[in-house]
Amino acid sequence: MRQTIVRTLYLIAGIICLILGLIGVILPLLPTTPFILVAAFCFSRSSERLHQYLLNHPLFGHYIRDWEDYGVIPFKAKVIGTTMMLLMVSYPLIFKQFHLGLKAAMTLTILIAMAYVWSRPSEPGKKDQSPGSASS
Incomplete structure (x- = not known):
């Protein structure tokens, strides 16, 4: 039960960060990259499907993989x-x-x-x- 709640909270946080990151693409003062990286982290703890989606995304995937693998x-x-x-x-x-x-x-x-x-x-x-x- 506790694990399900924690995974759900990570999933919700990941979705919120992804939405904020996407808004940041349009709004110049809202950063995109940190929100996308946090979303990837949250999805790695909650949804392998969404995590893989971000890792393979044509725009963000490269940056996420570089961050996860090398801290770049x-x-x-x-x-x-x-x-x-x-x-x-x-x-x-x-x-x-x-x-x-x-x-x-x-x-x-x-x-x-x-x-x-x-x-x-x-x-x-x-x-x-x-x-x-x-x-x-």
């Missing part, structure tokens, strides 16, 4: 993500008045998110290679 975030996605994070956070930080502690927390959160994004490999197979390391 493509360079273009890193640049767009960083740009959007900086744009979205700059306006309130510069032009809005609110507590300095909140501004510091917001800045720290964005810096941590950007550090994580840029720490991921940009291409499959580059997972264990550090910059400047020579291969024999």
Whole structure:
């Protein structure tokens, strides 16, 4: 019984994330990729059929497989993500008045998110290679 409830909750979360990801294709401020990746994760726990559908999707499948297999975030996605994070956070930080502690927390959160994004490999197979390391 408990397993059925958990699978159902994952399925519902996956459907919601997939819908939000599809809306993000149209709306420029709503990110698509993170929602699709979370949907794939949820479907991997709830519906093998839907998970396979996403893995084999002509537009998203490649990115999902690269993420699941290698933890890859493509360079273009890193640049767009960083740009959007900086744009979205700059306006309130510069032009809005609110507590300095909140501004510091917001800045720290964005810096941590950007550090994580840029720490991921940009291409499959580059997972264990550090910059400047020579291969024999």
